[in-house]
Amino acid sequence: MNDMDKTGLVQADGHAVTEGYMPGFGNDFETEALLGALPRGMNSPQKCNYGLYGEQLSGTAFTAPSHQNERTWCYRIRPSVKHSSRYQKIALPYWKSAPHVVDDVISLGQYRWDAVPHSEEKLTWLTGMRTMTTAGDVNTQVGMASHIYLVTDSMVDAYFYSADSELLVVPQEGRLRFCTELGIIDLAPKEIAILPRGLVYRVEVIDGPCRGFVCENYGQKFELPGRGPIGANCMANRRDFKTPVAAFEDREVPSTVTIKWCGQFHETKIGHSPLDVVAWHGNYAPVKYDLSTYCPVGAILFDHPDPSIFTVLTAPSGVPGTANIDFVLFRERWMVMENTFRPPWYHKNVMSELMGNIYGQYDAKPQGFVPGGMSLHNMMLPHGPDREAFEKASNVELEPHKLDNTMSFMFETRFPQHLTAFAAKEAPLQDDYIDCWESLEKKFDGTEGVK
Ligand SMILES: O=C(O)Cc1cc(O)ccc1O
Numbered sequence: 001m002n003d004m005d006k007t008g009l010v011q012a013d014g015h016a017v018t019e020g021y022m023p024g025f026g027n028d029f030e031t032e033a034l035l036g037a038l039p040r041g042m043n044s045p046q047k048c049n050y051g052l053y054g055e056q057l058s059g060t061a062f063t064a065p066s067h068q069n070e071r072t073w074c075y076r077i078r079p080s081v082k083h084s085s086r087y088q089k090i091a092l093p094y095w096k097s098a099p100h101v102v103d104d105v106i107s108l109g110q111y112r113w114d115a116v117p118h119s120e121e122k123l124t125w126l127t128g129m130r131t132m133t134t135a136g137d138v139n140t141q142v143g144m145a146s147h148i149y150l151v152t153d154s155m156v157d158a159y160f161y162s163a164d165s166e167l168l169v170v171p172q173e174g175r176l177r178f179c180t181e182l183g184i185i186d187l188a189p190k191e192i193a194i195l196p197r198g199l200v201y202r203v204e205v206i207d208g209p210c211r212g213f214v215c216e217n218y219g220q221k222f223e224l225p226g227r228g229p230i231g232a233n234c235m236a237n238r239r240d241f242k243t244p245v246a247a248f249e250d251r252e253v254p255s256t257v258t259i260k261w262c263g264q265f266h267e268t269k270i271g272h273s274p275l276d277v278v279a280w281h282g283n284y285a286p287v288k289y290d291l292s293t294y295c296p297v298g299a300i301l302f303d304h305p306d307p308s309i310f311t312v313l314t315a316p317s318g319v320p321g322t323a324n325i326d327f328v329l330f331r332e333r334w335m336v337m338e339n340t341f342r343p344p345w346y347h348k349n350v351m352s353e354l355m356g357n358i359y360g361q362y363d364a365k366p367q368g369f370v371p372g373g374m375s376l377h378n379m380m381l382p383h384g385p386d387r388e389a390f391e392k393a394s395n396v397e398l399e400p401h402k403l404d405n406t407m408s409f410m411f412e413t414r415f416p417q418h419l420t421a422f423a424a425k426e427a428p429l430q431d432d433y434i435d436c437w438e439s440l441e442k443k444f445d446g447t448e449g450v451k
C-alpha cells in the first residue's frame with residue numbers, strides 16, 4: 001500500500017478524490033492533499049516531504065509591484081520538466097489567434113449569430129474550440145479572442161495549457177470538469193471560471209453536450225474592478241470566488257500534453273499524468289464564480305447608466321480606465337427609473353462589444369438574440385434597441401418592473417475585433433440582423449412647434 005492509499009484520497013484508477021473549494025479572489029491560499037506535504041515556513045527545503053519536488057509557477061514578472069505580484073509554489077511528484085519532451089507542431093484549425101485578419105471577411109459591421117448547433121462530431125475542449133473574433137496581438141500580449149466551445153467528449157490521458165493567455169470560461173449548456181494541476185473545478189451554466197496562463201489541465205464532460213463561450217485574454221490578468229464611491233460591497237464580492245483545494249493524480253499511462261504558444265499548438269508525449277501537485281501555496285490559481293451571486297447596483301431614480309456598472313471582472317490595458325477586456329454581466333434586476341427610456345440607449349462606442357446570451361431575453365433585443373447566440377457591435381459602429389424594444393419602452397406605463405429570467409454578458413475590448421472565417425461563413429450568422437433597426441420611423445414633429 002502506498003502513502004496515498006493510506007490516506008484514502010485515491011480511487012482505484014489512480015484519480016485523487018480530493019474535493020472542495022476555498023473562498024476568495026487573489027488570496028494567498030495554502031492547501032495540501034497529503035498531511036505535511038506543504039513545507040512550513042519556507043519554500044525550498046533541502047528535501048521536501050514525501051519525496052516531492054518544489055517548483056514555482058510565476059503569473060507575473062518576478063519584479064511586478066507587490067499588490068499585483070502573483071506566483072504559486074507547487075510540491076509535486078515530478079517537476080514540470082518531466083511533463084514535456086520534444087515538441088511537435090499540430091493543427092487545431094478552428095482555434096485562431098490575433099493578429100488574424102481574413103482577406104475576404106468584413107469585420108466592420110453589426111453582427112448576430114444563432115447558437116452554434118451541436119453536430120454528430122465528437123469534440124473535446126481542444127477540437128471543439130471555435131474562434132469567433134480576435135483582437136490585438138498574441139505576440140505582444142495585448143488583446144483577446146472570443147470563442148464558442150462545443151464539447152461532447154472528455155480528454156482522456158490528454159492535457160493542455162495555454163502559454164498565450166488566461167481563459168475566462170462562460171458555460172451556456174452542459175457541465176464540465178476542469179482537472180487542473182492545482183485542483184478540480186466543476187462548472188455549470190450561471191458559473192464562470194478563470195484558468196490562468198501556464199496552468200495544465202484536462203477537461204472532462206460531466207453532463208453533455210456542452211456549449212459555452214470563452215474569452216481568451218492575451219494581456220494583463222482579470223481583476224475585480226474598483227468600486228469607487230459604491231464602497232466596499234456589492235457587484236462581485238471577493239468571498240464568492242472559489243479556488244479548488246489541492247488534488248493530485250499518481251498515474252503512469254502514455255499521455256499527451258498540448259501547448260498553445262504564440263498562436264501555435266504543439267504536442268509532447270509523456271508517460272504519466274502531469275496533474276501531480278500534492279500541495280501548493282500562493283495566489284496564482286484557477287477560480288470559479290457563481291454569476292447569481294453578482295449584486296447589481298444601478299439607477300434608482302432616473303436615467304440609464306453606462307454598462308460599466310455591471311463589470312464583473314476587468315483586465316487592464318495599461319491605460320487607466322480603458323480595459324483590454326471588461327467582462328460585463330446583464331442579469332436579473334429591478335428597473336425603477338422614472339420618466340426614463342429604460343433599455344440601453346442608442347450609441348456608438350470606441351470599445352468593441354461582443355455579447356453572448358446565457359439564458360432568457362435581453363431588454364434591448366426581445367427577439368433574435370437567443371440563448372447560446374452572440375452579437376458583435378464593433379468599434380464605433382452604431383447600435384441599440386430594435387424597433388420592438390424602442391416602441392415598448394417609449395410607451396409603457398412606468399412602474400417598478402423586475403427584469404427576470406435574463407442573463408447575457410459582454411466581452412468589451414478597447415481593440416477592434418476581427419471575424420474569423422468560421423464566424424463569417426460557417427457559424428449561423430443572421431443575415432437580416434441589421435434590419436432590426438430598419439423600421440424605426442422618423443417621428444420628428446418639430447415643424448409643429450414644441451409640445
Ligand atoms: O449594446 C448593448 O446592448 C450593451 C450595452 C448595454 C447598456 O445597458 C448600455 C450600453 C451598452 O453598450
Ligand SMILES: [Fe+2]
Pocket residue numbers: 347349353377383
Ligand atoms: Fe452597446
